[in-house]
Amino acid sequence: MAANTDITPPVRVPDTRRRIRPTRRISLTVGILYVVTFASIPTLALYAPIKDNVRTFILGVAGSTAALQWGVLSEIIVGLAGISTAVVLYPLTKRISQTAALGLVAARLLETSLIFVSVVSLLTIMTLRNDLAGTAGTSPAALTTMGHGLLANYTWTFLLSQSLMPVACDLLLGYLLYRSAIVPRIFPIVAFIGAPLLLASDVAVYFGAYSPVSPIAVLAALPVAVFELSLGIWLIIKGFKQTPLTVDYDAVSQPKAA
Template sequence: MKTLKTNWNTPRKTAVTAGVLYLLTFVSIPTISLYHALHQPDYILTPGSDTSAIIGGLLEIIVALSCVASAIALYPVLKKQNESLALALVASRVLEASTIFIAVAFILAAVSLHQQAAKQADPSSHTLIILYDRAFLLGQSFMPAINDALLGYLLYRSRLVPRTLSMIGIIGVFPLLAGYLAIVFGIVSRDSIWAGLSAILVALFELALGIYLIAKGFIKSSMK
């Protein structure tokens, strides 16, 4: 009985750890309002506090680290289904985290210009914010679609969680990619309601997955 208990404890702890990490990827939601001032055309030339922007950057760093950690936490379990795809998920999450770090670097560079020389700064420094928006689209619109396509497929095949949950992630990839392309080609704006709607299924999948893993763990019959 002791051996059985030990064998179950490890997958359970893995599930809870991965679930918590997936929920942590939602901590950057407030950046929508925290970065509001940065997107104003006269931000660099207007005196004011940069606290909200710095907090937003720190939240995004937490998200980036959680992205990598969640994939690493799931790797030992998912590799039993398909080691190559499980490794691809880790690589994809690392790439996503890298783009987030680059985006945060643009934000903090803009903050530094604002702090050091607001009155003398070149208005073209707002280009940093534009670069952030593009890095954000790549890291938090395009890459999540790749991540969830891999994760959804691996979870669907392994039956570690209910297949209905896995299908939400797989199906959600298509509207997210469509929304990303629509923004890139200028069909809709990044802050439009259509852009937000395109990400709903992927957000629902990751939120539900995090909650499920914490509350239920992996399906026991699939761990054999």
């Protein structure tokens, strides 16, 4: 008796899972990253013992290195989240303007690099406290002088990294958002207002008109902060608007159903 060689082909079950659109995935990721960039706000309190009296901090009289370490960690997270926003957006923004999209990535990369440089100064102050303060032959006056120099380096680098560079980043992003209309126009308009205002404040701080933490400086930075935070929340909740750009991107990037 001949063996039955008929083999019934397996039944292919259609994939009914709901796939998230590529543009929605981008908007959700970028929104979360923008919210994460506000993680360094507590550093205003965490760094207070160092900024108030660097001498007493280095000599171990006041402050905690744990607070400094948490502050530095938050700034590192902010730097990485910042550059990630531009990188994640790039596949979409390059379709709007490759020059502006590359400029945004470059500006974010420079911003993150400067943030890393600034926090190295604070970590070096911590090393002075942990490894040199109180040891034989070490001059407290010399440690204090070094500490003031490192703190000044942090302050000026902070002005460049987290105050000046956001001007370039938000102008470029505002241009891309305004031109593409993938979010409500109010967002890029706030960016176009806030970025020049922050730039004017940075110039004033540079020439000594007021300190970087003065009420005027805080108010000047507020529109940029509102733009970035509100944009992040909007992208998490709503995502990008359906436009020919996003529809075309989804059509090209969406995996084909089996």
